Every structure is written in C-alpha cells, then in structure tokens.
Amino acid sequence: MRLVIIGGDAAGMSAASEARRRAPEAEIVVLEASRDVSYGACGLPYKLVPGADVEDLNIISAERFRTERALDVRLGHQVTSVDSAGKMVRGQADTGPFALSYDKLLIATGASAVRPAIDGLESLWGKGAYVLKTLQDGRELKAALKDKPRHAVVVGGGYIGLEATENLRKAGLEVTVVEALPSLVPFVPEAMRQRVMQEAASQGVSIRLDTKVVEVRRGASGRMVVGTTGGAIETDLVLVAVGVRPNVAFAKQAGISLGAGGAIAVDDMLRTSVEDIYAAGDCADAKHVVTGKSVWIPLALRANRAGKVAGQNMTGSRTTIPGIVGTAVFKFFDLEIARTGLSEQEAKEAGWDVVVATITSSTRAHYYPGGGKLFVSLVAERKTGKLLGGSMVGPEAAAHRVDSVAVALHAGLGAKELYAMDLAYAPPFGPSWSPLLIASSALMKAMKVD
Amino acid sequence: MRLVIIGGDAAGMSAASEARRRAPEAEIVVLEASRDVSYGACGLPYKLVPGADVEDLNIISAERFRTERALDVRLGHQVTSVDSAGKMVRGQADTGPFALSYDKLLIATGASAVRPAIDGLESLWGKGAYVLKTLQDGRELKAALKDKPRHAVVVGGGYIGLEATENLRKAGLEVTVVEALPSLVPFVPEAMRQRVMQEAASQGVSIRLDTKVVEVRRGASGRMVVGTTGGAIETDLVLVAVGVRPNVAFAKQAGISLGAGGAIAVDDMLRTSVEDIYAAGDCADAKHVVTGKSVWIPLALRANRAGKVAGQNMTGSRTTIPGIVGTAVFKFFDLEIARTGLSEQEAKEAGWDVVVATITSSTRAHYYPGGGKLFVSLVAERKTGKLLGGSMVGPEAAAHRVDSVAVALHAGLGAKELYAMDLAYAPPFGPSWSPLLIASSALMKAMKVD
Numbered sequence: 001m002r003l004v005i006i007g008g009d010a011a012g013m014s015a016a017s018e019a020r021r022r023a024p025e026a027e028i029v030v031l032e033a034s035r036d037v038s039y040g041a042c043g044l045p046y047k048l049v050p051g052a053d054v055e056d057l058n059i060i061s062a063e064r065f066r067t068e069r070a071l072d073v074r075l076g077h078q079v080t081s082v083d084s085a086g087k088m089v090r091g092q093a094d095t096g097p098f099a100l101s102y103d104k105l106l107i108a109t110g111a112s113a114v115r116p117a118i119d120g121l122e123s124l125w126g127k128g129a130y131v132l133k134t135l136q137d138g139r140e141l142k143a144a145l146k147d148k149p150r151h152a153v154v155v156g157g158g159y160i161g162l163e164a165t166e167n168l169r170k171a172g173l174e175v176t177v178v179e180a181l182p183s184l185v186p187f188v189p190e191a192m193r194q195r196v197m198q199e200a201a202s203q204g205v206s207i208r209l210d211t212k213v214v215e216v217r218r219g220a221s222g223r224m225v226v227g228t229t230g231g232a233i234e235t236d237l238v239l240v241a242v243g244v245r246p247n248v249a250f251a252k253q254a255g256i257s258l259g260a261g262g263a264i265a266v267d268d269m270l271r272t273s274v275e276d277i278y279a280a281g282d283c284a285d286a287k288h289v290v291t292g293k294s295v296w297i298p299l300a301l302r303a304n305r306a307g308k309v310a311g312q313n314m315t316g317s318r319t320t321i322p323g324i325v326g327t328a329v330f331k332f333f334d335l336e337i338a339r340t341g342l343s344e345q346e347a348k349e350a351g352w353d354v355v356v357a358t359i360t361s362s363t364r365a366h367y368y369p370g371g372g373k374l375f376v377s378l379v380a381e382r383k384t385g386k387l388l389g390g391s392m393v394g395p396e397a398a399a400h401r402v403d404s405v406a407v408a409l410h411a412g413l414g415a416k417e418l419y420a421m422d423l424a425y426a427p428p429f430g431p432s433w434s435p436l437l438i439a440s441s442a443l444m445k446a447m448k449v450d
Numbered sequence: 451m452r453l454v455i456i457g458g459d460a461a462g463m464s465a466a467s468e469a470r471r472r473a474p475e476a477e478i479v480v481l482e483a484s485r486d487v488s489y490g491a492c493g494l495p496y497k498l499v500p501g502a503d504v505e506d507l508n509i510i511s512a513e514r515f516r517t518e519r520a521l522d523v524r525l526g527h528q529v530t531s532v533d534s535a536g537k538m539v540r541g542q543a544d545t546g547p548f549a550l551s552y553d554k555l556l557i558a559t560g561a562s563a564v565r566p567a568i569d570g571l572e573s574l575w576g577k578g579a580y581v582l583k584t585l586q587d588g589r590e591l592k593a594a595l596k597d598k599p600r601h602a603v604v605v606g607g608g609y610i611g612l613e614a615t616e617n618l619r620k621a622g623l624e625v626t627v628v629e630a631l632p633s634l635v636p637f638v639p640e641a642m643r644q645r646v647m648q649e650a651a652s653q654g655v656s657i658r659l660d661t662k663v664v665e666v667r668r669g670a671s672g673r674m675v676v677g678t679t680g681g682a683i684e685t686d687l688v689l690v691a692v693g694v695r696p697n698v699a700f701a702k703q704a705g706i707s708l709g710a711g712g713a714i715a716v717d718d719m720l721r722t723s724v725e726d727i728y729a730a731g732d733c734a735d736a737k738h739v740v741t742g743k744s745v746w747i748p749l750a751l752r753a754n755r756a757g758k759v760a761g762q763n764m765t766g767s768r769t770t771i772p773g774i775v776g777t778a779v780f781k782f783f784d785l786e787i788a789r790t791g792l793s794e795q796e797a798k799e800a801g802w803d804v805v806v807a808t809i810t811s812s813t814r815a816h817y818y819p820g821g822g823k824l825f826v827s828l829v830a831e832r833k834t835g836k837l838l839g840g841s842m843v844g845p846e847a848a849a850h851r852v853d854s855v856a857v858a859l860h861a862g863l864g865a866k867e868l869y870a871m872d873l874a875y876a877p878p879f880g881p882s883w884s885p886l887l888i889a890s891s892a893l894m895k896a897m898k899v900d
Contacts (some may be wrong), residue, residue, distance in 0.1 A: 010882070043817050043877045056817045162566050235462045245597040256701040289872070300882040303876050306810045322870030329874040338874055367493050367506045367659030400850035403871075403886070411861035421853075421860050422739070424779040424788055425751050432460070432750040436853070 001026045003314050004089055004100055006079045007108035008032030009039065010300060011281025013065065014307025015106050015314065021067045022315040029100065029234045030065070031077040031091065036135040037062045042300050044138045045163035048145065049170045052137040078158040079109075082254040084274045099261060104276050107256075107264060108307060109247035110300050111282035116155075116242055119227075121175065122218040128217060128224045129238040132164055141239070148234030149173060151228045152374040153214050157184045159330040159337075161241035165205055166333050169241070176233055178213055178226065180242075183394075187343035189358045190281045192375045192393040196332060203333045211404065212253040244298060247285045259285035262297025267319040270310045280306035289323040289410055290341050290388055291350050297326045325389075327406040338402035341389025341409045345380050355382040357442035361435035365427035371396060374430075376439040378405070385414035385447055390439075397430060404436055451476045453764050454539055454550055456529045457558035458482030459489065461731025462751060463510070464757025465556050466521045466766065473765040473805045477822050479550060480515070481527040481541065482682065486585040487512045491701075492750050494588045495613035498595065499620045508878040522778040529559075534724045539761070554726050554764040554877060557706075557714060558757060559697035561732035563587065566605075566692055569677075570667040573736050575614060578674050581687040583612055591689065599623060599686030603676045606636045609787075612690035614833075617654055626656040626683055628663055628676065635843075637793035641810045642825045642843040646782060691841040696733040711746025718770040720760045722867050729763060730756035739773040739860055740791050740838055741800050753809035777856040779849045788852035791839025791859045794829050807892035809830045811885035813847045815877035821846060824880075826889040828855070835864035835897055840889075847880060854886055856897040865893040 003019055005012045008030045008357065016030050029038070030427075040057040047054045062073040077098065079091040090099045113131035115121070115188070121129055130141045152168050154161045157179035165175050177184075183193050184200075184207065200207045208230055218236055226233045246263040257273035258266030264272055264279040268287065272279050282298035282304065302324055309321045312329035329338040346353045356379050364371030374394035380387050390405035392398035408418050419440035425432045453469055455462045458480045466480050480487070497504045509663075512523040529541040532555065539644045540549045550587040563581035566572070567900065571579055578789065602618050604611045607629035615625045627634075627650070633643050634657065650657045658680055666675035666688055676683045696713040698706075707723035709715030712728040714722055718737065722729050733750035752774055759771045779789040796803045806829050814821030824844035830837050832844045840855035842848035858868050869890035 032484065038816060039896055040817055040877070040882075042875070042882070043815055046818060046877055059816075248457070293587060301872065301884070301887075302881055322872075324872040327872045327874045329876045329879060331876060331878045336654045336879070340872075340874070365490060365493055366509075367490055368496060397850055399874055400847055401853065401878065403851065403884070404853040404874045405675070406873055407854045407857040407861070407863075407868075407871055410867070411857070413857075413861060417860070418857075421857055422751065422772075422774040422777045422790075423853045423856055424483070424777045424849055425749070426781060427490070428781045429779060429786070432490075432492070432754055434751070434853070438753075 001029045001103045002101065003104050003106070005030045005106040005108060006061070006089065006104035007110055007281065008073060008301040009041070009108070009110055010036035011307035011310070012106065012108035013038040013060070013109060013112070013282060014304050015081065016065070016071045017069055018311025019315045022312060022317070024096060025250040026315065027072065029074065031074040031079055031089070032075050032135060034074065034080040034136060035072060035075050037065065037075070039135050041133065041135070044132050045160065045167045046163065047138055048141065048167040054135060057135060057138070059145055079250060081250050082277070084254050084277060087276065087300045091196060106277065106310050106314060107251055107272070107279040107283060108281045109283045111244035111246050113240070115240065116245045118213055119215040122166070123236070123351045124216055124218070128218060131240050131398060132160060133244060144237055147169060151176070151234045151235045152239060153178060153233055154239045154241060156241040156243065157207065158241060158243060159328070161239070162332045163330055164239055164241060166331070169203060169205060173203070176208060176235070178208045178209070178211050178228055180212045180330070184209070185337060187339055188337070188393060189344070189356065189377045189389040191358060191390065192377065195393050196335065196337065199333050199335045216339035243281070246296065246298070248283055251279070253285070259296070260294040261285065263296040265294065269313050269318060270306055270321060278310045280310040287323040289325050295324070296341060297324060299328060301375050312426060323412060325406050325409045327402060331337045334394060334395050336396065336398035337393050338398045339389070339391040340402050340406040341387070341392070342379060347379050352388060353382045354388065355380050355443060357437045357439055357446050357448045359435065359442050361431055361438050363394050363430060365431055368427040374435050376435045377445050378439045380415050380443050380447070382447060385416055385444070387415060387418060389412055401436060415447065417441050419444060451553045452551065453478045453554050453556070454552035455480045455556040455558060456539065457560055457731065458487035458512070458517050458523060459491065459560055459731070460753040461560070461757035461760070462487040465522050465558060465730060465761035466515070467519055468758045468761025469765045470519045470521060472762060472767070477764065479522040479540070481529055482525050482594045483521065483524050484584060487515065487523060487525070487693065489585050490690070491583065494582050495610065496756060497588055497616045498614065498617040499593065504592055506584060507588070508584060511857060517533040517570050519536050523730065527873070529700060532727070535703050535725065543718050555724070555728065556760050556764060557701055557727065558686060558731045559731040559733045561694035561696050563690070564693045564695050565690065568663050574666060574668070578668065579690060581700065582610060583694060591739065591851070592689055596622060596710035600686045601626070602687040602689060603683055603685045604648065604689045604691060605761040606693065607657065607693040608693060609778070611662070611689070612782045613780055614689055616690060616781070619655060624654070626658060627686070628658050628661050628678055628683070630662045632660045634659070635787060637789055637792070637796070638787070638841045639806065639827045639841060640829040641808060642827065642841065645825060645843050646785065646787065648784050649785045655656060673810070694732070696746065698733055698750070699773040701729070701733070707747060709746070713746040715744065719763050719768060720756055720771060728760045730760040739775050745774070745776070749773060766803060775856050777852060779852060784845050785843060785844050786846065786848035788848045789841040789854050790856040791837065792829060793839060793841070797829050797838045802838060803832045804838065805893060805896045806898050807889055809885065809889045809892050811881055811888050813844050813880060815881055818877040824885050826846060826879060828884045828889045828893050830865050830897070834896060835894070836868055836870060837854060837863055851886060863889050865897065869894060
C-alpha cells in the first residue's frame with residue numbers, strides 16, 4: 001500500500017508519523033514543495049528579534065523523518081495535478097517532472113499568505129516588502145532586518161500583524177500598523193478594543209485604522225513609500241499580513257469539492273468528496289461545534305489533530321474528528337488577547353438573538369501586588385442562556401482562562417451552569433469570584449435570570 | 451422581619467449584603483465575635499513581607515456596612531448559645547451578656563486554626579508561637595517579625611504553611627517546615643511532589659517530612675526549641691499551620707446536625723436540620739459534584755457563594771447552591787500548584803477503579819524563551835473514562851489551566867471528550883497540543899481506548 005501525502009508541515013507530518021506507527025510496512029511518501037518540513041510557523045514573529053534564529057523553529061528534519069520513521073520525504077516536490085480516476089499525482093521537482101501513483105492520498109498543502117494586488121507591490125516582494133507565513137518568509141525578513149531598517153509598516157492588524165509588530169518593535173524599529181477595518185480585534189467588544197489600542201500607544205506603535213493601502217513604491221530617497229487612503233508613509237520595510245488563503249489550486253482542478261472559506265470540504269473522517277483522498281490542516285474546513293456548520297479557521301492545534309486522524313483513517317481506522325470552537329489567543333506586548341466560539345457579530349449573523357455581558361475584573365486579588373485589569377466578555381443565546389462564545393483581554397490569565405469557556409462551549413453549557421462552576425482561587429491568580437463567574441453572573445442579569 | 455447572622459466575614463457579609471438588596475426593609479443584625487469584618491484572609495501570608503500591611507486586607511469596614519447598606523453590624527459579640535425553640539441567640543459582648551430573637555438565623559462562624567495539644571505550646575501562643583487564620587493572627591505575627599527573628603519553624607506543610615514559608619523567606623528568615631506526613635502535597639502524584647520538594651530546596655527552605663512535633667519550649671538561650679521525632683530545632687518563631695476546624699460549638703449544643711468533617715450539615719438551600727436556621731461558609735459542609743457526597747472543603751469561593759445564596763433564601767428565595775469539585779490552587783515561590791476533583795487516593799477510597807495519567811509538558815513552545823516544565827495529572831474511572839480529578843504543577847499556567855478540568859468535572863465529561871477540546875494555543879502560552887490534551891491522550895492510552 002502506498003500512501004502519498006502532499007505537504008510536509010504540521011498536518012502532513014502528523015499524518016505520516018501516525019500512519020507509520022499504525023502501518024509499519026506501508027510505503028509512505030511525503031511530497032513537500034519547499035525545502036522545509038515540520039516547523040513551528042507560529043513562532044516566526046518571535047524570531048524577528050536580534051539573537052533569535054528562525055532555524056530554531058525546525059522541529060524534526062526531513063532526514064530524521066527518513067531514518068527514524070522510514071518516511072520517504074521528498075523535498076522540492078511541487079504537485080501540480082491529481083488524477084483521481086487514475087489515482088496518480090503529478091508535479092515538478094528540481095530533477096524534472098514526476099508522477100506517482102497512490103492508494104490513499106492526503107492533501108495537506110496548508111495555506112499561503114495573501115499577496116494583495118496593490119499598485120507597485122508585485123515588484124517589491126523580497127526587496128522591501130515581505131510576508132510572514134513560511135520558514136523561508138522568515139529567513140527573508142530576518143535578512144532584511146540586517147540592513148537595520150529604522151521603520152516598518154505592517155499592513156494588516158490581525159494577530160500575525162500584531163505579533164510581528166511587537167517583535168519588530170523589540171528589534172528596535174518604529175512601527176506603523178495600517179488596518180483597513182475601523183478597528184483592531186473586531187471580534188471583541190469596544191472596551192477591549194480600546195484596551196488593545198491603548199497598549200499599542202503605550203508601546204509607541206502607531207495604528208492607522210480605517211486606512212487602505214493603495215500603492216507601495218520605492219521613493220526617490222531609496223526608502224519605501226506606502227500610499228494609503230490616509231496619506232503616504234515613508235518607511236524602510238513593509239510587512240504584509242492581510243491573512244491567508246487555503247492552497248487548493250490542484251484540488252479544485254481535480255474536482256474535489258470546496259467548502260467554507262474556499263478550503264477543501266471534508267467530512268468528520270477527513271474524507272474529501274473524492275474517494276481515497278483526504279485533506280487535513282490549513283487547506284481543509286472543519287465543523288464548528290457551536291453553529292454545527294462548516295468553517296475555515298486555520299490554526300495549529302486543528303492541523304496537528306487533523307493530521308493525526310487522517311493518518312489513522314488512511315491506515316484503516318474510522319476515527320472521527322471532533323469539531324472546533326475557534327479558540328485562539330495571541331500576545332501583544334503586555335496583553336493576552338483570547339477568544340473562543342462566536343463573537344457577538346458572528347452569533348447575530350448566524351441568526352441568534354444574543355445577549356452579551358462584558359465585565360472588568362482583575363488578574364490578582366486587590367491587595368496582591370502587580371497584575372492588572374482583566375476584561376471578560378461572554379455571548380449567549382438570550383432565550384436559553386446557552387453560551388455561544390467568549391473573549392478575554394488582560395496582562396495575564398486570559399490565555400489560559402479562555403480554555404474554560406472553550407470546554408463549556410464543547411459541553412454545550414449555559415450561563416447558569418458556568419456560574420455554578422467551582423473555579424480556582426488564590427490571591428496571586430485572581431479575585432475569589434473568578435472573572436468568569438462574574439461575567440456569567442452579568443450574563444444572567446442581562447437575561448433577567450435569577 | 452429580623453435576620454440574624456452570626457459571623458461577619460466572607461459568608462456572613464455576603465449573606466447580609468444580598469439580603470439587604472432583596473429586602474430593603476428587613477432588620478439585619480450581624481454578630482461578629484472579633485473586631486474585624488469582611489477581610490481577605492487568604493491574603494494573610496502575603497502580608498508577612500516587609501512593607502506590606504495586614505490592614506490592606508480589609509475590604510469593607512463595619513462602619514461602611516452600617517451606613518451604606520444599613521446593616522446592624524455588632525462587633526465583639528460572641529454568640530454562646532442558640533435556642534431554636536424560642537428562636538433566640540444569646541452571648542457575651544464587651545458590654546455584657548446579650549440576647550436577641552430572630553426570624554431567620556444564619557450561622558457563618560467560619561473555621562478556626564487548629565491549636566494542637568503539643569507539650570509546652572499552650573503557654574507560648576502569642577509569645578513565640580503563632581497561627582495564621584484571622585486578621586488578628588496576622589497582626590500578632592507581623593508584630594513578632596518586628597523583632598527580626600532569623601529563623602522560623604513552620605509546623606505543617608499544607609498550603610497555608612507553604613504560602614507562609616515563601617513569605618517568611620522573602621521577609622529574610624531561614625525557614626524549616628516540619629510535616630508529619632511522609633510527603634508534601636499528598637494529593638498529587640510522586641513526580642509532582644518531587645518538583646515541589648525541589649522548589650523548596652532551590653529556595654533554601656528545609657523540609658522535614660515524616661516528622662512530628664512533640665514539644666515546644668523556650669530554651670535557656672531565650673530562643674525557642676521545637677522538639678520533633680527527628681531531633682530538636684532551635685528557632686526564633688514557630689508558626690503552627692496544621693489545618694482548620696469548623697466553629698460549630700453552639701450549633702452542636704443547639705442540636706443542629708453535623709455533617710462531613712464535623713461541619714454543619716446543610717441541604718442545597720443551605721438549610722440546617724433546624725427550621726429557620728441556615729449555615730454558610732467554612733463552618734458548613736457542601737456536596738461534592740464528583741462523589742455526590744457531603745464534604746468539608748473550606749475555601750473562599752464557596753464561602754462567598756454560599757453567603758450569597760443564604761442571603762437570598764433567608765429573604766424568601768428558594769435558590770439552590772451548586773456542588774463543589776474542590777478546586778484549589780496556591781503559589782509556592784516560583785511554582786503554581788493546582789488541583790480539582792479527587793486525587794488518585796481519594797478516588798480509590800471512594801470505591802472507584804481508577805486510571806491515572808501523569809505527563810510533563812511545557813508552559814511555552816519549545817522555541818519560546820522562558821517558562822518551564824508543566825506537570826499535568828488526570829484521574830479517571832477505568833471502565834468509562836469519566837474524569838474524577840486532576841492536578842497541575844508548573845512555574846506558570848497551572849493556576850488557570852486547572853479551571854478547564856473543573857469545568858469538565860462539573861459537566862461530567864470523560865477523557866475522550868476532554869481530548870476533543872479545541873483549546874487555545876500561541877507560542878508564549880504553551881505547546882500546540884495543550885498539556886491538558888496530552889494528558890487526556892495519555893489517559894486514553896492507559897485505558898486502552900483508541
């Protein structure tokens with residue numbers, strides 16, 4: 001039996017490793033377009049600071065996968081087409097074109113940074129303008145930082161943009177973030193958005209909201225000029241972080257059905273619409289536990305988990321993968337920004353009559369030194385109190401406290417049930433009434449439940 | 451209508467305040483034996499360091515309760531008997547004996563530090579030997595620290611003993627902890643116990659396990675001598691932290707039924723066995739969600755919550771209080787030690803056939819600076835995988851991550867369901883597979899579930 005896996009990062013290598021554990025005799029071929037396999041892409045922003053090395057993000061080398069797990073990892077192999085009738089993949093390698101038959105195929109091609117069609121940008125990639133998605137992107141950006149740029153424009157204030165902003169700042173650059181939307185972190189309530197803006201200001205970061213980039217060019221002085229709807233910004237370096245797109249080109253050509261966000265539609269066994277073809281990771285969709293609908297929320301845990309399940313099912317198991325609730329967290333200087341489930345707007349768009357409670361509490365007992373204000377917001381269905389989502393912003397505690405809400409969402413709990421929870425307390429870690437309980441109580445009040 | 455509340459700390463003042471909100475016209479009398487109401491007792495250990503003030507633990511003064519909430523707070527009123535037939539309480543105040551009739555009575559007398567019968571100790575209380583439970587205890591210990599003791603013996607290595615140890619150390623003292631049991635934190639697995647011992651050693655704290663104190667006396671030199679089963683220890687100060695006992699003397703005399711741990715037995719509306727008498731806080735028992743049985747686990751959140759519910763029910767509501775899972779956390783120098791639900795031993799004693807998984811993970815991504823090793827242990831029923839408890843030890847993340855397990859226990863989830871959770875990940879906060887998921891997976895492996 002030959003298993004072919006297209007893509008050698010989180011999902012692909014998890015699948016390959018799991019398949020190997022379960023099927024010691026199977027031939028397992030991993031086709032990776034780049035030169036890198038299995039790396040911690042989420043760590044890229046943190047490697048922008050001086051002294052940090054992008055190569056530290058490598059987890060297991062292709063060579064180790066070959067020798068220790070007997071996986072036939074082929075680097076520089078770009079798949080260009082899949083013939084599902086003939087069960088063949090075809091593509092281009094350094095050594096020329098290749099064709100390979102498969103018994104079971106996994107598409108784990110991930111997602112790519114969006115490179116928007118902005119005037120002048122096309123010719124500047126790698127020469128002043130960068131994205132930050134792959135290890136190679138990281139190497140190029142690190143190389144550019146060796147020229148000691150004084151100022152950077154970060155286009156896009158999503159979590160990659162903001163994580164990069166923090167680290168560029170720590171690398172000594174002035175940073176201006178240009179965000180097309182009228183707000184950063186639009187998935188949290190206004191008070192929490194303001195807290196994030198305040199953090200940016202206190203860290204000396206300039207944030208331009210409601211501003212679109214219309215042009216990027218190299219000016220007469222040799223510096224870059226970023227033309228925006230709010231005027232031109234002169235800078236040394238442009239980092240474009242306006243999101244990612246699933247890599248589905250050949251999947252689409254092969255007639256594989258696409259789902260949410262244009263990602264490959266998979267069922268709960270990670271099967272695509274075409275027999276013997278699976279998909280996992282950032283290129284595939286997932287079922288949202290709260291809405292029951294297909295969504296595309298490409299995050300690391302799901303990619304790892306889906307890879308593992310795909311590896312099981314390609315070797316004869318019938319394991320189902322659980323749905324997701326979209327739990328995400330990131331650090332922005334001295335703030336933790338976390339969310340899970342649906343935002344108020346998402347819940348409304350999904351048709352719910354919602355009630356929202358946003359409270360501020362503190363990350364330590366009032367008499368315990370340090371800490372700060374913790375914002376907690378919960379979204380629930382008005383009629384039943386069923387929790388739909390939550391978010392937290394604070395200098396500590398948000399990143400891990402949000403998991404309690406995620407568990408509650410998976411368990412289908414309501415505000416009253418969350419309020420009943422016996423949660424941890426000690427003075428260094430919060431007030432005796434956990435902020436989550438205070439928020440649940442506020443939710444019940446907003447629902448007029450006693 | 452006259453409501454009488456015996457005890458003016460967390461449960462008592464929560465009850466009084468809630469009753470006032472619901473019954474603006476009611477006469478509400480709070481009888482407090484000491485001079486202090488409503489203070490953060492959990493903060494006492496942290497006020498032992500120089501510059502910290504025990505008085506900062508006061509939350510709301512008796513005067514403010516009187517003027518802002520119209521509560522008749524009577525300090526220095528020690529209740530000595532309850533006549534439930536005549537609906538009267540009697541006691542002793544500074545001004546002489548008092549008697550007061552009630553329509554509804556709440557017993558919120560809390561717990562007291564155990565003062566063990568050790569040879570010589572009786573005459574040394576306040577003169578070299580101390581406990582740390584009340585604000586007054588804190589004042590006395592702080593006063594003793596003004597004499598610049600160089601060394602302290604802490605008798606008892608429970609969480610109060612260990613929190614006090616940390617802060618006495620930070621106040622510049624050498625500390626020896628004498629623990630009668632063969633281990634600190636007996637509710638966590640061996641590897642985690644060792645981690646706690648290692649922390650003590652690295653902080654220069656001497657821990658003597660399996661050692662009983664047999665005598666305390668003042669030696670010829672004027673220093674104290676603590677005689678133990680492992681030899682005598684010369685010291686300047688002895689802090690006895692061997693646990694607490696519910697204050698139930700007059701409740702017992704009044705014929706009120708006692709429950710787990712000798713605390714007052716209450717139903718889920720906080721009613722005692724005697725009509726119109728309620729109990730809440732550290733003097734009352736609670737139902738454990740996992741076992742369904744009565745337990746006595748006196749902790750702050752429960753006291754606050756029970757006070758609130760008692761205040762509701764004394765004013766005509768029929769609110770039920772949820773059970774507890776015994777979630778607790780404390781800080782010991784650079785470690786967070788957290789638990790929820792049943793320990794392996796407790797689960798076995800309760801009759802379960804248990805499976806335990808203990809894993810080590812890390813508190814940050816492997817390439818992210820700082821952090822350290824996080825231990826996670828989960829206990830489940832072998833046959834069904836139903837979660838029974840969990841514990842965590844690490845330099846960060848344990849205090850808040852344990853709440854996820856608490857929520858899972860309340861929701862009655864199993865190992866497989868916990869493993870399905872979509873939990874938060876970013877490099878500064880943990881690995882992509884949350885330590886909790888890794889532990890769930892280990893639990894499933896131990897159960898031989900795929």
